[in-house]
Amino acid sequence: MKERHLAVAEIWSVLSAVLIMLLALPVASPANEVNIQSDSIIRVFERDTSSGSDEAVVPGYEYLQLDIGSLTEEGLSFHLYGWGRHDFADNDFYDDSSAGELLYGYLEYTKSVSNLNVRLGRQSIFEGVANEAVDGMRFSTDLGNYITTSLYAGQPVGLDSTNGRSSDSIYGGRIALHKGMLGELGFSYKKTENDGDTAEEMAGVDISVFLPGGVSLYGRSVRNVETEGWAEHSYELDFSLGDFNFRPYYSMFKYEDYFATGANSVNPFKAMATTGEEIDLVGLDITWLESATWTFGGKFKYYDYDIADTNYYYSALVTWHGEGMTEIGGELGYMDGDLSKQTYLLTRLYGYWDGLGDALWVDFATADMVYASYDEDIYNQDYSFFSSLGVGKTFMDGALNIKFSGDYSADPYFDDDLRGMLNLTYKFDNSN
Numbered sequence: 001m002k003e004r005h006l007a008v009a010e011i012w013s014v015l016s017a018v019l020i021m022l023l024a025l026p027v028a029s030p031a032n033e034v035n036i037q038s039d040s041i042i043r044v045f046e047r048d049t050s051s052g053s054d055e056a057v058v059p060g061y062e063y064l065q066l067d068i069g070s071l072t073e074e075g076l077s078f079h080l081y082g083w084g085r086h087d088f089a090d091n092d093f094y095d096d097s098s099a100g101e102l103l104y105g106y107l108e109y110t111k112s113v114s115n116l117n118v119r120l121g122r123q124s125i126f127e128g129v130a131n132e133a134v135d136g137m138r139f140s141t142d143l144g145n146y147i148t149t150s151l152y153a154g155q156p157v158g159l160d161s162t163n164g165r166s167s168d169s170i171y172g173g174r175i176a177l178h179k180g181m182l183g184e185l186g187f188s189y190k191k192t193e194n195d196g197d198t199a200e201e202m203a204g205v206d207i208s209v210f211l212p213g214g215v216s217l218y219g220r221s222v223r224n225v226e227t228e229g230w231a232e233h234s235y236e237l238d239f240s241l242g243d244f245n246f247r248p249y250y251s252m253f254k255y256e257d258y259f260a261t262g263a264n265s266v267n268p269f270k271a272m273a274t275t276g277e278e279i280d281l282v283g284l285d286i287t288w289l290e291s292a293t294w295t296f297g298g299k300f301k302y303y304d305y306d307i308a309d310t311n312y313y314y315s316a317l318v319t320w321h322g323e324g325m326t327e328i329g330g331e332l333g334y335m336d337g338d339l340s341k342q343t344y345l346l347t348r349l350y351g352y353w354d355g356l357g358d359a360l361w362v363d364f365a366t367a368d369m370v371y372a373s374y375d376e377d378i379y380n381q382d383y384s385f386f387s388s389l390g391v392g393k394t395f396m397d398g399a400l401n402i403k404f405s406g407d408y409s410a411d412p413y414f415d416d417d418l419r420g421m422l423n424l425t426y427k428f429d430n431s432n
Protein backbone atom coordinates (compact mmCIF):
# COMPACT_ATOMS: atom_id res chain seq x y z
CA MET A 1 0.00 0.00 0.00
CA LYS A 2 1.36 3.44 -0.96
CA GLU A 3 1.97 6.53 1.19
CA ARG A 4 -1.60 7.75 0.74
CA HIS A 5 -3.01 4.99 2.92
CA LEU A 6 -1.63 5.66 6.39
CA ALA A 7 -1.49 2.81 8.87
CA VAL A 8 -4.01 3.05 11.70
CA ALA A 9 -1.16 3.36 14.21
CA GLU A 10 0.25 6.34 12.31
CA ILE A 11 -3.10 8.12 12.33
CA TRP A 12 -3.50 7.62 16.04
CA SER A 13 0.05 8.81 16.71
CA VAL A 14 -0.77 12.07 14.90
CA LEU A 15 -4.06 12.47 16.76
CA SER A 16 -2.39 11.68 20.08
CA ALA A 17 0.20 14.37 19.48
CA VAL A 18 -2.58 16.88 18.76
CA LEU A 19 -4.43 15.89 21.92
CA ILE A 20 -1.27 16.34 23.99
CA MET A 21 -0.90 19.87 22.62
CA LEU A 22 -4.51 20.59 23.59
CA LEU A 23 -3.71 19.94 27.23
CA ALA A 24 -1.46 22.99 27.23
CA LEU A 25 -4.16 25.30 25.90
CA PRO A 26 -6.31 27.47 28.22
CA VAL A 27 -9.57 25.89 27.11
CA ALA A 28 -11.64 28.54 28.83
CA SER A 29 -10.72 30.98 26.05
CA PRO A 30 -13.23 31.06 23.15
CA ALA A 31 -10.32 31.11 20.70
CA ASN A 32 -9.20 27.74 22.06
CA GLU A 33 -12.46 25.87 21.70
CA VAL A 34 -12.04 22.15 21.19
CA ASN A 35 -14.64 20.12 19.30
CA ILE A 36 -14.20 16.37 18.86
CA GLN A 37 -16.51 13.96 17.07
CA SER A 38 -15.90 10.23 16.97
CA ASP A 39 -17.85 7.84 14.75
CA SER A 40 -17.15 4.18 15.50
CA ILE A 41 -18.73 1.71 13.08
CA ILE A 42 -18.74 -2.09 13.08
CA ARG A 43 -20.16 -3.86 10.03
CA VAL A 44 -20.92 -7.56 9.50
CA PHE A 45 -21.55 -9.30 6.16
CA GLU A 46 -20.58 -12.42 4.19
CA ARG A 47 -18.41 -12.64 1.07
CA ASP A 48 -16.41 -15.21 -0.87
CA THR A 49 -12.72 -14.73 -0.04
CA SER A 50 -9.45 -16.52 -0.67
CA SER A 51 -10.05 -18.28 2.67
CA GLY A 52 -13.31 -19.85 1.53
CA SER A 53 -16.94 -19.28 0.52
CA ASP A 54 -19.48 -17.26 2.55
CA GLU A 55 -16.83 -16.04 4.97
CA ALA A 56 -17.85 -13.51 7.61
CA VAL A 57 -16.29 -10.07 7.12
CA VAL A 58 -16.23 -7.88 10.25
CA PRO A 59 -14.60 -4.51 9.51
CA GLY A 60 -14.42 -1.89 12.22
CA TYR A 61 -14.13 1.77 11.24
CA GLU A 62 -13.14 4.80 13.27
CA TYR A 63 -13.80 8.30 11.90
CA LEU A 64 -12.34 11.05 14.08
CA GLN A 65 -12.86 14.79 13.60
CA LEU A 66 -10.99 17.50 15.55
CA ASP A 67 -11.61 21.25 15.45
CA ILE A 68 -9.36 23.46 17.56
CA GLY A 69 -10.20 27.14 17.81
CA SER A 70 -13.42 29.06 17.39
CA LEU A 71 -15.66 27.90 14.56
CA THR A 72 -17.56 31.20 14.45
CA GLU A 73 -14.99 33.91 15.25
CA GLU A 74 -12.05 35.16 13.20
CA GLY A 75 -8.51 34.04 13.96
CA LEU A 76 -6.38 30.91 13.74
CA SER A 77 -7.86 27.41 13.98
CA PHE A 78 -6.94 23.81 13.20
CA HIS A 79 -9.14 21.14 11.60
CA LEU A 80 -8.50 17.42 11.18
CA TYR A 81 -10.52 14.45 9.96
CA GLY A 82 -9.31 10.91 9.33
CA TRP A 83 -10.40 7.31 9.36
CA GLY A 84 -8.97 3.90 10.18
CA ARG A 85 -10.24 0.39 9.43
CA HIS A 86 -9.45 -3.06 10.78
CA ASP A 87 -11.02 -6.34 9.65
CA PHE A 88 -11.49 -8.35 12.83
CA ALA A 89 -12.24 -11.51 10.80
CA ASP A 90 -8.89 -11.17 8.95
CA ASN A 91 -9.85 -13.56 6.13
CA ASP A 92 -8.19 -11.77 3.19
CA PHE A 93 -11.28 -9.92 2.00
CA TYR A 94 -9.24 -6.71 2.07
CA ASP A 95 -5.74 -6.45 0.63
CA ASP A 96 -4.62 -5.32 4.10
CA SER A 97 -6.58 -6.11 7.24
CA SER A 98 -5.82 -2.60 8.55
CA ALA A 99 -5.86 0.65 6.61
CA GLY A 100 -6.53 4.32 7.13
CA GLU A 101 -6.29 7.76 5.64
CA LEU A 102 -6.04 11.37 6.68
CA LEU A 103 -8.90 12.99 4.78
CA TYR A 104 -8.02 16.53 5.81
CA GLY A 105 -5.77 18.31 8.25
CA TYR A 106 -5.14 22.01 7.86
CA LEU A 107 -4.52 25.32 9.63
CA GLU A 108 -7.04 28.03 8.84
CA TYR A 109 -6.86 31.78 9.34
CA THR A 110 -9.92 33.98 8.84
CA LYS A 111 -10.45 37.71 9.16
CA SER A 112 -13.65 39.65 8.63
CA VAL A 113 -11.85 42.37 6.67
CA SER A 114 -12.45 41.51 2.98
CA ASN A 115 -13.60 38.01 4.08
CA LEU A 116 -9.98 36.87 4.12
CA ASN A 117 -9.47 33.11 4.42
CA VAL A 118 -6.19 31.17 4.24
CA ARG A 119 -5.81 27.38 4.59
CA LEU A 120 -2.57 25.40 4.73
CA GLY A 121 -2.42 21.58 4.72
CA ARG A 122 -4.51 18.71 3.37
CA GLN A 123 -7.94 20.03 2.44
CA SER A 124 -10.91 19.62 0.11
CA ILE A 125 -11.17 22.22 -2.64
CA PHE A 126 -14.59 23.12 -4.07
CA GLU A 127 -13.93 25.98 -6.48
CA GLY A 128 -16.11 25.91 -9.59
CA VAL A 129 -14.72 23.05 -11.71
CA ALA A 130 -12.59 21.73 -8.80
CA ASN A 131 -13.70 18.99 -6.44
CA GLU A 132 -10.33 17.78 -5.19
CA ALA A 133 -8.34 16.72 -2.13
CA VAL A 134 -5.15 18.77 -2.12
CA ASP A 135 -1.99 19.00 -0.01
CA GLY A 136 -1.24 22.69 -0.31
CA MET A 137 -2.55 26.21 0.25
CA ARG A 138 -5.82 27.96 -0.51
CA PHE A 139 -6.37 31.74 -0.37
CA SER A 140 -9.60 33.67 -0.84
CA THR A 141 -10.66 37.29 -0.35
CA ASP A 142 -13.03 39.96 -1.62
CA LEU A 143 -11.75 42.54 -4.08
CA GLY A 144 -14.06 45.41 -3.34
CA ASN A 145 -17.82 45.09 -3.08
CA TYR A 146 -18.51 43.11 -6.24
CA ILE A 147 -15.64 40.65 -6.81
CA THR A 148 -14.60 37.53 -4.87
CA THR A 149 -11.50 35.56 -5.76
CA SER A 150 -9.85 32.34 -4.60
CA LEU A 151 -6.58 30.61 -5.53
CA TYR A 152 -5.10 27.24 -4.59
CA ALA A 153 -1.98 25.23 -5.37
CA GLY A 154 -0.30 22.08 -4.13
CA GLN A 155 -0.20 18.35 -4.83
CA PRO A 156 -3.31 16.27 -5.66
CA VAL A 157 -3.86 13.56 -3.05
CA GLY A 158 -5.52 11.24 -5.58
CA LEU A 159 -2.38 10.88 -7.71
CA ASP A 160 0.19 10.02 -5.03
CA SER A 161 -0.31 6.28 -5.60
CA THR A 162 0.80 6.57 -9.26
CA ASN A 163 4.62 6.51 -9.45
CA GLY A 164 4.92 8.52 -6.24
CA ARG A 165 4.40 12.25 -5.83
CA SER A 166 7.37 13.59 -7.77
CA SER A 167 6.30 16.19 -10.37
CA ASP A 168 2.63 15.95 -9.30
CA SER A 169 0.89 19.31 -9.01
CA ILE A 170 -2.47 21.03 -9.05
CA TYR A 171 -3.39 24.68 -9.21
CA GLY A 172 -6.38 26.79 -10.09
CA GLY A 173 -8.88 29.25 -8.78
CA ARG A 174 -12.17 31.05 -9.22
CA ILE A 175 -13.22 34.66 -9.65
CA ALA A 176 -16.84 35.66 -9.11
CA LEU A 177 -18.87 38.78 -9.78
CA HIS A 178 -21.78 39.35 -7.42
CA LYS A 179 -24.36 42.03 -6.77
CA GLY A 180 -25.85 41.93 -3.30
CA MET A 181 -28.51 39.23 -2.99
CA LEU A 182 -29.27 39.13 -6.71
CA GLY A 183 -26.77 36.38 -7.51
CA GLU A 184 -23.28 35.53 -8.65
CA LEU A 185 -21.40 34.76 -11.87
CA GLY A 186 -18.21 32.74 -11.49
CA PHE A 187 -15.33 31.72 -13.73
CA SER A 188 -12.97 28.92 -12.67
CA TYR A 189 -9.94 26.99 -13.89
CA LYS A 190 -8.05 23.87 -12.78
CA LYS A 191 -4.94 22.09 -14.03
CA THR A 192 -3.54 18.84 -12.66
CA GLU A 193 -0.23 17.24 -13.59
CA ASN A 194 0.78 13.62 -12.94
CA ASP A 195 4.53 12.95 -13.11
CA GLY A 196 4.93 16.16 -15.12
CA ASP A 197 2.27 15.30 -17.71
CA THR A 198 -1.13 16.97 -17.90
CA ALA A 199 -3.70 14.80 -16.15
CA GLU A 200 -6.63 17.19 -16.30
CA GLU A 201 -7.26 20.74 -17.44
CA MET A 202 -10.72 22.18 -17.02
CA ALA A 203 -12.36 25.60 -17.20
CA GLY A 204 -15.92 26.52 -16.35
CA VAL A 205 -18.56 29.09 -15.68
CA ASP A 206 -21.22 28.92 -12.97
CA ILE A 207 -24.19 31.11 -12.20
CA SER A 208 -26.71 31.60 -9.41
CA VAL A 209 -29.54 34.13 -9.77
CA PHE A 210 -32.19 35.02 -7.18
CA LEU A 211 -35.14 36.90 -8.66
CA PRO A 212 -38.17 38.49 -6.98
CA GLY A 213 -40.98 36.12 -6.11
CA GLY A 214 -38.70 33.34 -4.92
CA VAL A 215 -37.47 32.43 -8.42
CA SER A 216 -33.92 31.09 -8.54
CA LEU A 217 -31.63 29.79 -11.28
CA TYR A 218 -28.53 27.66 -10.80
CA GLY A 219 -26.19 26.23 -13.38
CA ARG A 220 -22.72 25.56 -14.66
CA SER A 221 -20.87 24.66 -17.84
CA VAL A 222 -17.53 22.83 -17.84
CA ARG A 223 -15.08 22.75 -20.75
CA ASN A 224 -12.24 20.27 -21.18
CA VAL A 225 -9.34 22.49 -22.24
CA GLU A 226 -7.31 19.49 -23.48
CA THR A 227 -9.97 18.07 -25.79
CA GLU A 228 -11.47 21.50 -26.54
CA GLY A 229 -14.97 20.17 -25.94
CA TRP A 230 -17.79 20.87 -23.52
CA ALA A 231 -17.87 18.17 -20.83
CA GLU A 232 -21.00 19.26 -18.96
CA HIS A 233 -23.94 21.65 -18.96
CA SER A 234 -26.19 21.52 -15.88
CA TYR A 235 -28.94 24.07 -15.16
CA GLU A 236 -32.03 24.13 -12.97
CA LEU A 237 -34.82 26.60 -12.26
CA ASP A 238 -36.74 26.73 -8.99
CA PHE A 239 -40.00 28.63 -8.43
CA SER A 240 -43.31 28.35 -6.58
CA LEU A 241 -46.92 29.06 -7.51
CA GLY A 242 -49.05 29.05 -4.40
CA ASP A 243 -48.53 25.75 -2.58
CA PHE A 244 -46.81 24.18 -5.60
CA ASN A 245 -43.06 24.16 -6.17
CA PHE A 246 -41.56 23.46 -9.59
CA ARG A 247 -37.95 22.46 -10.38
CA PRO A 248 -37.28 21.95 -14.10
CA TYR A 249 -33.69 21.02 -14.97
CA TYR A 250 -31.42 20.07 -17.85
CA SER A 251 -28.03 18.32 -17.93
CA MET A 252 -25.67 17.24 -20.69
CA PHE A 253 -22.61 15.02 -20.24
CA LYS A 254 -20.26 14.19 -23.12
CA TYR A 255 -18.18 11.20 -22.06
CA GLU A 256 -15.26 11.96 -24.38
CA ASP A 257 -14.69 15.32 -22.69
CA TYR A 258 -15.99 14.48 -19.20
CA PHE A 259 -13.88 11.35 -18.60
CA ALA A 260 -10.89 12.00 -20.92
CA THR A 261 -8.40 13.22 -18.35
CA GLY A 262 -4.96 12.82 -19.92
CA ALA A 263 -2.37 11.20 -17.64
CA ASN A 264 -4.87 10.72 -14.80
CA SER A 265 -4.46 6.94 -14.66
CA VAL A 266 -6.33 6.63 -11.35
CA ASN A 267 -9.62 7.73 -12.92
CA PRO A 268 -11.78 4.54 -12.75
CA PHE A 269 -14.09 5.82 -15.52
CA LYS A 270 -11.42 6.79 -18.03
CA ALA A 271 -12.38 3.91 -20.35
CA MET A 272 -15.83 5.47 -20.80
CA ALA A 273 -14.20 8.32 -22.73
CA THR A 274 -13.69 5.93 -25.66
CA THR A 275 -17.38 5.00 -25.97
CA GLY A 276 -18.35 8.19 -27.81
CA GLU A 277 -21.49 8.38 -25.66
CA GLU A 278 -23.36 11.58 -24.82
CA ILE A 279 -26.40 11.93 -22.59
CA ASP A 280 -28.99 14.69 -22.35
CA LEU A 281 -31.20 14.63 -19.26
CA VAL A 282 -34.38 16.69 -19.00
CA GLY A 283 -36.48 16.54 -15.86
CA LEU A 284 -39.17 18.15 -13.77
CA ASP A 285 -39.89 17.81 -10.04
CA ILE A 286 -43.23 19.06 -8.71
CA THR A 287 -44.06 19.34 -5.00
CA TRP A 288 -47.44 20.20 -3.51
CA LEU A 289 -47.47 21.28 0.15
CA GLU A 290 -51.08 20.33 0.72
CA SER A 291 -50.85 21.00 4.46
CA ALA A 292 -48.41 20.89 7.36
CA THR A 293 -49.07 17.14 7.48
CA TRP A 294 -49.21 16.02 3.85
CA THR A 295 -46.84 16.61 0.92
CA PHE A 296 -47.45 15.23 -2.57
CA GLY A 297 -45.08 15.24 -5.52
CA GLY A 298 -44.24 13.97 -8.96
CA LYS A 299 -41.09 13.39 -11.02
CA PHE A 300 -40.40 13.11 -14.72
CA LYS A 301 -37.00 12.32 -16.29
CA TYR A 302 -36.07 11.91 -19.94
CA TYR A 303 -32.71 10.27 -20.70
CA ASP A 304 -31.54 10.78 -24.29
CA TYR A 305 -28.40 8.81 -25.19
CA ASP A 306 -26.53 9.12 -28.49
CA ILE A 307 -25.67 5.40 -28.56
CA ALA A 308 -27.70 3.67 -25.85
CA ASP A 309 -31.50 3.62 -25.75
CA THR A 310 -33.72 6.48 -24.69
CA ASN A 311 -35.39 6.08 -21.29
CA TYR A 312 -38.27 7.76 -19.48
CA TYR A 313 -39.00 7.73 -15.76
CA TYR A 314 -42.28 8.78 -14.12
CA SER A 315 -43.10 8.66 -10.42
CA ALA A 316 -45.55 9.90 -7.79
CA LEU A 317 -44.58 10.61 -4.17
CA VAL A 318 -46.42 11.19 -0.92
CA THR A 319 -45.14 12.05 2.56
CA TRP A 320 -46.93 12.29 5.90
CA HIS A 321 -45.26 14.49 8.54
CA GLY A 322 -45.81 13.84 12.24
CA GLU A 323 -44.41 15.45 15.37
CA GLY A 324 -40.74 16.33 15.48
CA MET A 325 -38.85 14.61 12.67
CA THR A 326 -41.37 11.80 12.26
CA GLU A 327 -42.43 11.13 8.68
CA ILE A 328 -43.68 8.27 6.52
CA GLY A 329 -43.49 8.35 2.75
CA GLY A 330 -43.59 6.38 -0.45
CA GLU A 331 -42.82 6.52 -4.15
CA LEU A 332 -44.35 4.67 -7.10
CA GLY A 333 -42.44 4.99 -10.34
CA TYR A 334 -41.97 3.40 -13.74
CA MET A 335 -38.84 3.34 -15.88
CA ASP A 336 -39.60 2.87 -19.59
CA GLY A 337 -36.59 1.64 -21.56
CA ASP A 338 -35.77 -0.78 -24.37
CA LEU A 339 -33.52 -3.11 -22.33
CA SER A 340 -34.92 -5.48 -19.70
CA LYS A 341 -32.80 -3.94 -16.94
CA GLN A 342 -34.10 -0.49 -17.95
CA THR A 343 -37.81 -1.33 -17.81
CA TYR A 344 -39.28 -1.81 -14.35
CA LEU A 345 -41.92 -0.76 -11.83
CA LEU A 346 -40.39 0.79 -8.70
CA THR A 347 -42.08 0.85 -5.29
CA ARG A 348 -40.55 2.45 -2.22
CA LEU A 349 -41.82 2.86 1.36
CA TYR A 350 -39.84 4.56 4.11
CA GLY A 351 -40.34 5.96 7.58
CA TYR A 352 -38.64 7.70 10.48
CA TRP A 353 -40.22 7.59 13.91
CA ASP A 354 -39.03 10.21 16.38
CA GLY A 355 -39.72 10.65 20.10
CA LEU A 356 -40.09 6.96 21.01
CA GLY A 357 -38.16 7.32 24.28
CA ASP A 358 -41.30 7.73 26.40
CA ALA A 359 -42.78 4.40 25.27
CA LEU A 360 -39.78 2.31 24.22
CA TRP A 361 -36.13 1.91 25.14
CA VAL A 362 -35.04 3.36 21.79
CA ASP A 363 -35.45 7.04 20.89
CA PHE A 364 -35.97 6.66 17.14
CA ALA A 365 -36.45 4.03 14.47
CA THR A 366 -36.02 4.00 10.69
CA ALA A 367 -37.27 1.73 7.94
CA ASP A 368 -36.81 1.66 4.17
CA MET A 369 -38.02 -0.81 1.55
CA VAL A 370 -37.49 -0.73 -2.23
CA TYR A 371 -38.98 -3.25 -4.67
CA ALA A 372 -38.38 -3.22 -8.44
CA SER A 373 -40.34 -5.50 -10.78
CA TYR A 374 -38.75 -5.98 -14.24
CA ASP A 375 -40.78 -6.53 -17.38
CA GLU A 376 -38.43 -9.36 -18.40
CA ASP A 377 -36.20 -11.78 -16.49
CA ILE A 378 -32.58 -10.84 -15.85
CA TYR A 379 -30.55 -13.98 -15.15
CA ASN A 380 -33.82 -15.86 -14.47
CA GLN A 381 -35.05 -13.33 -11.92
CA ASP A 382 -37.60 -10.59 -12.52
CA TYR A 383 -37.27 -8.45 -9.36
CA SER A 384 -34.91 -6.64 -7.00
CA PHE A 385 -35.62 -6.10 -3.32
CA PHE A 386 -33.94 -4.04 -0.60
CA SER A 387 -34.99 -3.45 3.01
CA SER A 388 -33.38 -1.73 5.96
CA LEU A 389 -34.38 -1.40 9.62
CA GLY A 390 -32.63 0.70 12.22
CA VAL A 391 -33.06 1.83 15.83
CA GLY A 392 -31.12 4.34 17.88
CA LYS A 393 -30.82 5.99 21.26
CA THR A 394 -29.06 9.08 22.58
CA PHE A 395 -27.25 9.40 25.91
CA MET A 396 -25.40 12.09 27.87
CA ASP A 397 -27.72 14.92 26.80
CA GLY A 398 -27.24 14.08 23.13
CA ALA A 399 -23.44 13.79 23.23
CA LEU A 400 -23.54 10.03 22.58
CA ASN A 401 -25.67 8.46 19.86
CA ILE A 402 -25.92 4.70 19.31
CA LYS A 403 -27.62 3.20 16.26
CA PHE A 404 -27.99 -0.36 15.03
CA SER A 405 -29.24 -1.23 11.55
CA GLY A 406 -29.73 -4.33 9.46
CA ASP A 407 -30.02 -4.51 5.64
CA TYR A 408 -31.26 -7.29 3.37
CA SER A 409 -31.19 -7.28 -0.43
CA ALA A 410 -31.74 -9.67 -3.33
CA ASP A 411 -31.45 -8.97 -7.05
CA PRO A 412 -30.57 -10.66 -10.36
CA TYR A 413 -26.87 -10.09 -9.73
CA PHE A 414 -26.76 -11.20 -6.06
CA ASP A 415 -28.90 -14.04 -4.65
CA ASP A 416 -29.19 -12.47 -1.22
CA ASP A 417 -27.15 -10.19 0.99
CA LEU A 418 -27.61 -9.66 4.73
CA ARG A 419 -25.66 -6.96 6.57
CA GLY A 420 -25.55 -5.48 10.04
CA MET A 421 -24.01 -2.26 11.31
CA LEU A 422 -23.43 -0.75 14.77
CA ASN A 423 -22.67 2.98 14.84
CA LEU A 424 -21.53 4.95 17.92
CA THR A 425 -21.20 8.74 17.55
CA TYR A 426 -19.69 10.83 20.35
CA LYS A 427 -19.41 14.63 20.33
CA PHE A 428 -17.27 16.68 22.71
CA ASP A 429 -17.52 20.47 22.83
CA ASN A 430 -15.79 22.48 25.56
CA SER A 431 -17.26 25.79 24.42
CA ASN A 432 -20.51 25.34 26.37
